[in-house]
Amino acid sequence: MSAKFLEGFGNKLAEQWIANLFAPAFVFWIGGILAYIYRYGWQSIAQWFPDAKFEPLQVGILAIVLIVVLISAFVVQRFDTEVLRGLEGYWYPGIRDLGRPILDRMTQSQIKRRKNLLNRWKKLHEKYNQHQLSALDRAEYVRLDRVLRQFPNLGDDFMPTRLGNILRAAERRPYDRYGLDAIICWSRLWLLMPDSARKELQDARTELNNGVRIWTWSILFLIWTIWTWWAIPCAIASAIFAYCWILDAATVYGDLIESVFDLYRISLYQSLRFPLPNNPAEEKEIGLKVTEYLFRGLQKDFIQFTTPPNGEKK
Structure with a gap:
């Protein structure tokens, strides 16, 4: 049997x-x-x-x-999403109020870290313009360039954790560059993406969720300290490994989000029958109106809808 x-x-x-x-x-x-x-x-x-x-x-x-x-x-x-948001620095209201001093200090630490990295990058950039970078300087220059992309440009956008800043920077870049708010425009843009792009994003998000799940189980592993001491080092080592995994996965996921706006934002303009921009400055202005239109609607004739490609009115 x-x-x-x-x-x-x-x-x-x-x-x-x-x-x-x-x-x-x-x-x-x-x-x-x-x-x-x-x-x-x-x-x-x-x-x-x-x-x-x-x-x-x-x-x-x-x-x-x-x-x-x-x-x-x-x-x-x-609880993957809730844990991820907690690791970013979005704490629940009651906990957030109690931990506000800690969050503020963590945020200021992130701002200070970016400032120090930016100062070092500027010195290397001067040497780069003068063609005086050594091999080690060039490697550091490239590394700093990559790390600085993981921070928002404005202090008000900073999050308390490195993970939060990586994802916040990815969300803010489409707005800074095109005037498109990633949160407001994302659901519409998702429907316009080809299947290959969706799959890449889904795979990247799955990798991010896997890291978050391992981190969660690592913290839960501390429960077994009721029976043995070695649960503590095992849990800590696993949590550190998982957090490094999360940071790498978040970087890839953030780069893909930015790439989606770079490549497919024109499809969003066309689907909404907004005029295509002629230059970057004009695109920022149109992008801001697209964001406002999707969020609250435009009640005045700021924008004239274009004719659909097939010539038919929608």
Whole structure:
């Protein structure tokens, strides 16, 4: 009976089982079992599997364990967005009010860090203009150029964390360059993108969510300190690894968001029947009106709709 159950179960869920075997939820619960064994010994677990005659009971226990693991994985996954926003620095109102001094200090630290990096970049930029950069200076110049792109341009836009600034900078660049608010325009632009662009964005966002999920499970792993001390270094090491993963994934995701506006914003203008800009300065003005039009609507004749490409009125 148990053999048939396991065989049927394996045939139906083989791919899902393999995919989730080394997922954070499984590692979390396996770590908990090891911590329990470390505290109480192997016999405390072995007593649940006393004899082969009770094989159906053993299969039932394994099935219950599997269900618990899968349900916990689903529950934690539902909080991916909330955890990500917390790591960015968007805290809930009650917590935010209590932690306002800490958030302010963290934000000022990020502003100071950008200022120091910018000062160093300016010195290297002067040497670059004078063709006096050494190989090491050139490598640092490129690195600083990349890092500075991960900060917003205005102090009011700064977030308390590095992750928050990476994503905020990606959101602000379309507005600074084209006058298009990323949050307001994104849902419309998404519908106009080709499938290949959507897939790249979905893959990048999945990678970002995976890092957030591992970070969440790493913090939850501290629960097992009730049984063993080594849960603390394991949780800290895993959380640091996950946060580095999140930063890299957020950088890629932010670059893709910026690229989408660079490549497909014209489709947004055309779909809304807005006139195409003739130069960058005019585009910023039109982009601001597109943002306002999508957000609140334009009640005056600031913009004359263009004729659709097929010549038919919509």
